[in-house]
Amino acid sequence: MQAGSLLACQHCDTLHAAVAVEPGGMAKCSRCGYVLFRRSRFSLTFWSAMTASALAVFAIANLFPLVRLTLVGKSLDATFVGALWLTWQQGHYLLSIMTGLVGFWFPLTQLCFLLWALGCLKKSRLPADFSYAMRLYHHVAPWSMVPVLMLAIMVAIVKFAGMALLEPAAGIWAFGVLTFLLTALSRLDSMRLWSYAQEQGLVPIAADTGVPAERLGACHCCGYVQETAGHEAVPCGRCGSRIHKRKPDMGGRVWALLIAAAVVYIPANVLPVMEIRSTLGASAHTILGGVIELWRLGSWDLAVIVFVASVVVPITKLLALAILMLGRRWRGFRVQRQRTRLYELVEFIGQWSMLDVFVVILMTAMANFPGLSQIIAGPGAASFGMVVVLTMLAALSYDPRSGWDQARPGTAEAMGNG
Numbered sequence: 001m002q003a004g005s006l007l008a009c010q011h012c013d014t015l016h017a018a019v020a021v022e023p024g025g026m027a028k029c030s031r032c033g034y035v036l037f038r039r040s041r042f043s044l045t046f047w048s049a050m051t052a053s054a055l056a057v058f059a060i061a062n063l064f065p066l067v068r069l070t071l072v073g074k075s076l077d078a079t080f081v082g083a084l085w086l087t088w089q090q091g092h093y094l095l096s097i098m099t100g101l102v103g104f105w106f107p108l109t110q111l112c113f114l115l116w117a118l119g120c121l122k123k124s125r126l127p128a129d130f131s132y133a134m135r136l137y138h139h140v141a142p143w144s145m146v147p148v149l150m151l152a153i154m155v156a157i158v159k160f161a162g163m164a165l166l167e168p169a170a171g172i173w174a175f176g177v178l179t180f181l182l183t184a185l186s187r188l189d190s191m192r193l194w195s196y197a198q199e200q201g202l203v204p205i206a207a208d209t210g211v212p213a214e215r216l217g218a219c220h221c222c223g224y225v226q227e228t229a230g231h232e233a234v235p236c237g238r239c240g241s242r243i244h245k246r247k248p249d250m251g252g253r254v255w256a257l258l259i260a261a262a263v264v265y266i267p268a269n270v271l272p273v274m275e276i277r278s279t280l281g282a283s284a285h286t287i288l289g290g291v292i293e294l295w296r297l298g299s300w301d302l303a304v305i306v307f308v309a310s311v312v313v314p315i316t317k318l319l320a321l322a323i324l325m326l327g328r329r330w331r332g333f334r335v336q337r338q339r340t341r342l343y344e345l346v347e348f349i350g351q352w353s354m355l356d357v358f359v360v361i362l363m364t365a366m367a368n369f370p371g372l373s374q375i376i377a378g379p380g381a382a383s384f385g386m387v388v389v390l391t392m393l394a395a396l397s398y399d400p401r402s403g404w405d406q407a408r409p410g411t412a413e414a415m416g417n418g
Ligand SMILES: [Zn+2]
Pocket: 009, 010, 011, 012, 013, 014, 029, 030, 031, 032, 033, 034
């Protein structure tokens, strides 16, 4: 980030002139405290090598079995891809597509685009389709859920430990390493990649041209500050994304998604998420039933994790977003800062409620001993997945800048607390 170039805070829309930052350091917004940008300690070559390793580990994690299970002389190898296929064969198409996208296709897309973009930046040449790729990369990133999948693998294994002989295989270690690598790589968002391009002088830099701040807006994908046409969408002058001064129809969209999520949350909890068939008979399990079962198995720690991910997180997200929407008229600098923190929390916990949905489909693959034991996903699992998708869409439609509009920009109060 060139010192002096203009940048706008994603949370409160305050304009800043970029400052020089040490490698490993970051700059925060003086008004709301949101991290404006970080400067990496590592070179592009380092990040490329890390991305290439992550792709290799991704292949191992999905090609090799996670665990080998043995039950009365019969053995099977469980893989995540196998679990997706089995869920599809059992007729749970929505569930299979949803978990396949967030657990396999989106992380893979993210890694491929990242490796390609880093390659372009290393060569200091941006092809014409760089901006398309970065737009796609920007939209895919929040939906890539490998760390959640990793935790789900651990929960599924604990649930299974008593039922069959279980040996961990190469896939599970690869998923552990992949979780670590993807968490490190998540720092390289589309904005960071564009700022690398900016540092190399490959793209225009936003400079102060004297246009008043209320007419300027930042692109949510590349961060380029430019003139906007009120509430109308205009294409970004740098990456072509459609940019708005504020996200359009926020009120209607967020409320519609929240109400839909609250409605779907009822079948998600009432209907069984899975059915267990064994020689002893069949039994259906709901989300809460699964938590109680984990507790009874003695894994109270995992029971707490699943309870938090499946019950506390979705309810917190629904309530937090409703509070953010209802409290838009609240004034005052401190209130707005707390609203920004609350929104950051919603963004942070976003994907973790997918945990139990992953657990269900992994267990269908692990218990696939026809005649002896079988686990079939229930209608509750797809409903629960829909709750996660709807609340994440609601959070993405919410515009944190809207609250700050009420708290008059640039007041002495705002500067003093920066
Ligand atoms: Zn800010």
